[in-house]
Amino acid sequence: MSKKVLVVCGTGGITSAVAEKQIIEAAKRGGISISTYRCTPLEVEVKSKDVDLIVSTTALKNQYNVPVINGLAFITGIGKEKVLREIIEFLKK
């Protein structure tokens, strides 16, 4: 079954799209089937209920029932490979 990843950013648009695109490409390279969704921090509470992983470029103040990975590296490029590996390892489980 394909894993579901929720990608979050402040405006629910640009930075999450940058992160989402790179996650999709990495999953494809790793031969992993995933579905991705994007939203703003206000929607995370509801949307996190149906996903396996949250990747957020913005600070999330609450705790959710799924792991949250900081996606800032997708914007700055710093430490991007490490974060991608972390995400792919999680999705392979």
Place this chain on the structure above:
Amino acid sequence: MIQNLINKDLIFTNLSSSSKEDLLKLMGSKLEKLNFVKKGFTESVIKREEMYPTGLHGLNFGFAIPHTDSSFIIKPTIAIAIIPDGVNFKRMDDSDKSIKSKIIIMLAINSPDTQLDALQTIVVAMQDEFLWNEIFKTNNTETIAKLIIDRFTIPCY
């Protein structure tokens, strides 16, 4: 294509004493004046920046990528302000903290799916030591635009 997103009229230099809000107003009003964005863009960027700040820790210095809803965009572009002394922006990953940002990349992007590559390349490139050293050396906006575009132009033989 990066060439289509970089415009010398949207590169700002000599702004050392500017505050964050003045800076966003200056950049936003130029975008409005040149019809890249609709009226209301600037106020919306300022509001969003308060709610969801965009200051980021770069490789060598802080930078920020203020932006807002794509509904305000008429023609996609990127405005860049170079501030060697830095202006404080709240951090994207921790809004309780600020970061002195030396390069402000204001995004007026309406189709993330097609403009993403350009956006990410610009953000990563701005942290390229060689490029920013060159950029900080000059106040000439035409030179800066050319430096950025050249950084991405692979020579064809």
